[in-house]
Amino acid sequence: MLEDCSGAQAGPRVLKYVRFIRYTSKMAPQAEKTEFVVDDDIRKAGLLSRRKPSAAGSTAEGPVKMFTKEEVAKHDRPEDCWMIIRGKVYDVTAWVPKHPGGSLIYVKAGYENTQLFESYHPLYVRKMLDKFYIGDLERPAGAIAEPQWGYVEYDDDESESSFYNTMKRRVEAHFKSKKINPRNHPLMVFKSFFILFSYAASFYFTFLWCSNTWLCALGAASMGFFAAQFGMSIQHDANHGAYTDWLGLGYFMSLTLDCIGLSSFMWRQEHVVGHHAYTNVDQQDPDLSPGVSGKQADVLRMTENQPKAGFHAYQHIYMAFLYSIVFLKSIFLNDFQALIDGQTGVVRIARMTPMETFFFWTTKAFYVGYMFVLPALYSPLSGWKIALLYVFSQVFIAWILISVFQVAHVVEEVEYHKPTEAAGSLGGKVEKDWAKAQVASTADFAPGSLLWLHLTGGLSCQIEHHLFPGVCHVYYPEIAPIVQQTCKEFDVPYNCHPSLWAGLQSHFRHMRKMGVQNLDIRLDG
Numbered sequence: 001m002l003e004d005c006s007g008a009q010a011g012p013r014v015l016k017y018v019r020f021i022r023y024t025s026k027m028a029p030q031a032e033k034t035e036f037v038v039d040d041d042i043r044k045a046g047l048l049s050r051r052k053p054s055a056a057g058s059t060a061e062g063p064v065k066m067f068t069k070e071e072v073a074k075h076d077r078p079e080d081c082w083m084i085i086r087g088k089v090y091d092v093t094a095w096v097p098k099h100p101g102g103s104l105i106y107v108k109a110g111y112e113n114t115q116l117f118e119s120y121h122p123l124y125v126r127k128m129l130d131k132f133y134i135g136d137l138e139r140p141a142g143a144i145a146e147p148q149w150g151y152v153e154y155d156d157d158e159s160e161s162s163f164y165n166t167m168k169r170r171v172e173a174h175f176k177s178k179k180i181n182p183r184n185h186p187l188m189v190f191k192s193f194f195i196l197f198s199y200a201a202s203f204y205f206t207f208l209w210c211s212n213t214w215l216c217a218l219g220a221a222s223m224g225f226f227a228a229q230f231g232m233s234i235q236h237d238a239n240h241g242a243y244t245d246w247l248g249l250g251y252f253m254s255l256t257l258d259c260i261g262l263s264s265f266m267w268r269q270e271h272v273v274g275h276h277a278y279t280n281v282d283q284q285d286p287d288l289s290p291g292v293s294g295k296q297a298d299v300l301r302m303t304e305n306q307p308k309a310g311f312h313a314y315q316h317i318y319m320a321f322l323y324s325i326v327f328l329k330s331i332f333l334n335d336f337q338a339l340i341d342g343q344t345g346v347v348r349i350a351r352m353t354p355m356e357t358f359f360f361w362t363t364k365a366f367y368v369g370y371m372f373v374l375p376a377l378y379s380p381l382s383g384w385k386i387a388l389l390y391v392f393s394q395v396f397i398a399w400i401l402i403s404v405f406q407v408a409h410v411v412e413e414v415e416y417h418k419p420t421e422a423a424g425s426l427g428g429k430v431e432k433d434w435a436k437a438q439v440a441s442t443a444d445f446a447p448g449s450l451l452w453l454h455l456t457g458g459l460s461c462q463i464e465h466h467l468f469p470g471v472c473h474v475y476y477p478e479i480a481p482i483v484q485q486t487c488k489e490f491d492v493p494y495n496c497h498p499s500l501w502a503g504l505q506s507h508f509r510h511m512r513k514m515g516v517q518n519l520d521i522r523l524d525g
Contacts, residue, residue: 065135076110090132101241115277151427154434164435199226224396232457258363261331274347280441286345303416316512327398407503408462415440443495
């Protein structure tokens with residue numbers, strides 16, 4: 001039996017054999033005549049089934065075709081979408097228009113997708129991969145010469161009784177028993193409307209109505225708070241495909257991030273593609289690594305694997321200023337720099353579709369229009385007061401977001417991973433199962449608190465979010481006991497701070513330690 005993404009079962013399978021000639025174009029020069037097996041249920045879902053490879057490394061048509069990573073990387077757009085999962089290459093182009101998760105299917109087209117695929121899909125979806133299989137990834141004979149972003153592998157346990165498979169079965173059974181679609185919760189509509197209305201009202205009060213400086217400052221703080229809620233409670237779920245089944249609404253809500261100045265497209269590249277696949281992995285996690293090479297000392301040193309400089313001894317002091325301007329820097333520099341460079345941090349960004357390009361520029365113009373032009377024309381305040389209030393609101397946003405995100409991964413209790421060189425590896429190997437690594441490199445805070453759950457958009461339950469990013473954050477308290485129990489059974493440490501304040505203290509202690517720690521690391525150049 002087959003199930004769709006809402007959990008509904010398809011009807012009996014009635015096999016029909018057909019011949020299918022693959023579409024040939026300049027973007028798919030590898031096209032060839034291939035036999036497919038199609039059944040009624042698969043046809044309804046829009047899937048075409050290629051005969052899967054045998055254990056001997058050959059298909060019914062002959063030997064398995066081998067592809068280099070450079071060949072796969074050329075197929076990196078929606079209309080020509082390949083991906084690598086567990087060393088096998090899949091052409092999922094035909095499924096892109098029908099993918100329940102929308103653009104998430106090509107967010108890392110042409111690259112390694114194992115971790116993203118496993119964390120976003122139920123167990124039964126693995127069986128559907130055979131229908132898109134076209135060959136295997138060619139591996140080098142020796143150890144890697146230089147780490148390559150996006151090709152780091154984990155020492156995963158693929159057995160049915162493994163840690164992650166056991167946990168996924170239990171979580172899926174929980175939602176199925178309650179007949180719940182984990183990607184959709186009716187509370188999100190009300191919550192989103194409340195946040196959007198409150199942000200708009202705060203902006204109007206601050207910049208277009210009030211003339212009292214101190215009241216305007218309160219309004220700016222309110223605006224900053226609700227802008228942070230855009231980031232944590234609305235767009236975060238939407239850009240993870242965990243907001244709704246209606247793709248149009250989901251995409252629209254993902255653009256709420258653009259409405260407060262940041263690009264949701266760039267955020268998906270950095271956060272979904274980079275951070276979630278390689279959490280706390282040196283030179284792979286864009287939230288952690290100073291750069292691609294890792295040879296130059298960055299302004300902040302977050303792990304002992306990173307180069308150390310003398311000024312790091314003061315980072316626990318000056319990082320307060322850096323955290324204050326991080327949102328402003330992202331709005332006015334990072335997005336445009338990523339567009340020019342073709343990468344954000346260590347993450348190589350995917351090609352923008354025409355629609356994504358349109359929304360990138362129109363939302364930037366919209367932000368400038370309402371945030372700067374409207375107050376300049378209609379505000380009762382002077383220009384310098386408008387500027388100060390704007391900066392204050394952005395600093396307020398930054399501190400809220402930094403406080404929540406840094407206590408999740410950059411604290412004393414979590415692990416930081418450094419890939420090792422390995423024969424046959426394209427970018428190194430993390431000597432740990434991916435799911436176990438996610439738990440080890442993440443920390444929750446304020447367990448059981450519904451207040452913090454909603455104030456942070458579920459980010460107080462970071463472990464649950466990283467293991468199940470496609471689940472709406474309102475459901476995290478339901479799956480937290482399952483996650484904790486499975487961690488206990490498999491002897492996987494579950495990090496949790498009793499409060500946000502305890503997590504912040506741990507973060508500052510960790511940063512001070514990384515700044516003064518005397519390590520014998522030489523900087524190149």
